[in-house]
Amino acid sequence: xxxxxxxxxxxxxxxxxxxxHLGTATTLARAISQLGPGVNVIPATSGKEALERVKHDAAxxxxxDMIMPEMTGLQLLEQLQNHPAGRPxxxxxxxxxxxxxxxxAARRLNVTEVFxxxxxxxxxxxxxxxxxxxxxxxxxxxKALVSKKQFTILIADDQPDNLMLLTRYLxxxxxxxxxxxxxxxxxxxxxxxxxxxVLLDVNxxxxxxxxxxxxxxxxxxTRNIPVIILTAARLDAVEIQxxxxxxxxxxxxxxxxxxxxxxxxxxxxxxxxAEDGIRQQLAAVLQxxxxxxxxxxxxxxxxxxxxxxxxxxxxxxxxxxQSLAAGAGYDSLLQVLDQARCSNAPFLxxxxxxxxxxFSASITPLQEGGFVVVLRDLTSSTSLEQVETVFNxxxxx
Numbered sequence: 001x002x003x004x005x006x007x008x009x010x011x012x013x014x015x016x017x018x019x020x021h022l023g024t025a026t027t028l029a030r031a032i033s034q035l036g037p038g039v040n041v042i043p044a045t046s047g048k049e050a051l052e053r054v055k056h057d058a059a060x061x062x063x064x065d066m067i068m069p070e071m072t073g074l075q076l077l078e079q080l081q082n083h084p085a086g087r088p089x090x091x092x093x094x095x096x097x098x099x100x101x102x103x104x105a106a107r108r109l110n111v112t113e114v115f116x117x118x119x120x121x122x123x124x125x126x127x128x129x130x131x132x133x134x135x136x137x138x139x140x141x142x143k144a145l146v147s148k149k150q151f152t153i154l155i156a157d158d159q160p161d162n163l164m165l166l167t168r169y170l171x172x173x174x175x176x177x178x179x180x181x182x183x184x185x186x187x188x189x190x191x192x193x194x195x196x197x198v199l200l201d202v203n204x205x206x207x208x209x210x211x212x213x214x215x216x217x218x219x220x221x222t223r224n225i226p227v228i229i230l231t232a233a234r235l236d237a238v239e240i241q242x243x244x245x246x247x248x249x250x251x252x253x254x255x256x257x258x259x260x261x262x263x264x265x266x267x268x269x270x271x272x273x274a275e276d277g278i279r280q281q282l283a284a285v286l287q288x289x290x291x292x293x294x295x296x297x298x299x300x301x302x303x304x305x306x307x308x309x310x311x312x313x314x315x316x317x318x319x320x321x322q323s324l325a326a327g328a329g330y331d332s333l334l335q336v337l338d339q340a341r342c343s344n345a346p347f348l349x350x351x352x353x354x355x356x357x358x359f360s361a362s363i364t365p366l367q368e369g370g371f372v373v374v375l376r377d378l379t380s381s382t383s384l385e386q387v388e389t390v391f392n393x394x395x396x397x
Contacts (some may be wrong), residue, residue, distance in 0.1 A: 183207025298369025
């Protein structure tokens with residue numbers, strides 16, 4: 001047999017070869033292994049053994065005999081469709097007989113191709129080479145090229161098996177990870193460790209996933225951390241909407257496919273990295289502007305204060321994440337914010353500060369809820385009439 005060498009890869013393609021005849025399984029596995037270091041062949045002589053061999057790390061390609069005791073090739077395929085570690089990307093079925101309805105069943109299970117015995121090992125190797133090339137083209141660029149940053153992901157799940165499986169996946173991709181076994185521990189680690197992403201189970205002791213998510217989004221320090229909801233039961237439309245309204249970035253139903261989960265994690269982290277870059281640039285601009293700038297969330301709690309705005313408060317740090325209290329001297333600003341919320345459009349108002357300074361307030365609503373408020377000091381004018389004149393000029397513009 002002519003060797004068909006494959007280029008070396010950072011992560012070899014995992015190929016599960018299943019045949020109840022030990023000699024056939026060994027011969028085929030040996031032939032595929034000779035293709036090069038780009039493949040990792042996993043032989044098995046039964047469906048049960050095959051499931052055990054990919055219990056913690058899914059196969060990329062499945063090559064299985066059809067007629068086997070205890071579990072046929074089709075039954076193995078069906079079990080792998082919902083396997084916790086994920087289903088194969090490509091599946092090939094080998095059969096000695098053209099069983100009635102076989103092609104229809106194979107199509108239903110997304111079998112890539114059905115081979116009829118006898119099958120030359122060289123033919124199988126050729127198919128493997130072509131399939132590996134497809135997988136290589138579909139895989140994202142090397143992690144080292146995607147980002148130099150090593151991300152930290154918090155896994156919040158009370159089931160030890162789920163924690164073990166998810167940590168294996170993340171370790172394999174080069175991610176750091178943290179673990180939390182209940183909602184209270186999850187919130188504590190989110191606030192103290194500030195992970196780059198959270199994988200959040202819904203059903204957990206102490207606090208469920210939705211309660212944890214709500215508190216993450218309420219805290220200005222954690223509100224921008226991506227959260228992917230994990231659920232053991234398929235959520236209905238109302239629950240999905242509820243989770244998204246609370247601020248979930250995505251949700252995945254268990255058992256999940258390893259490749260799909262990692263792809264979604266990668267997408268959210270890439271978006272987070274881009275958003276962080278924009279925020280850093282914006283923060284640099286806001287830090288250097290002489291005008292006071294404040295940001296309020298959808299519940300009118302202060303989420304950001306630039307240095308110029310800090311000078312307006314003697315206790316600005318205590319106001320972060322809090323609503324301005326009525327009757328504390330900020331009623332003029334609260335009234336303008338209420339008017340802006342009713343108009344749901346950019347708004348210009350006048351604010352009298354507790355120290356009697358007068359500001360024009362330019363208020364811009366945010367798409368996710370809340371406002372950006374830019375204050376312009378008008379009290380440099382020498383008279384109330386001049387203050388009114390400057391403010392009216394701002395309105396005209």
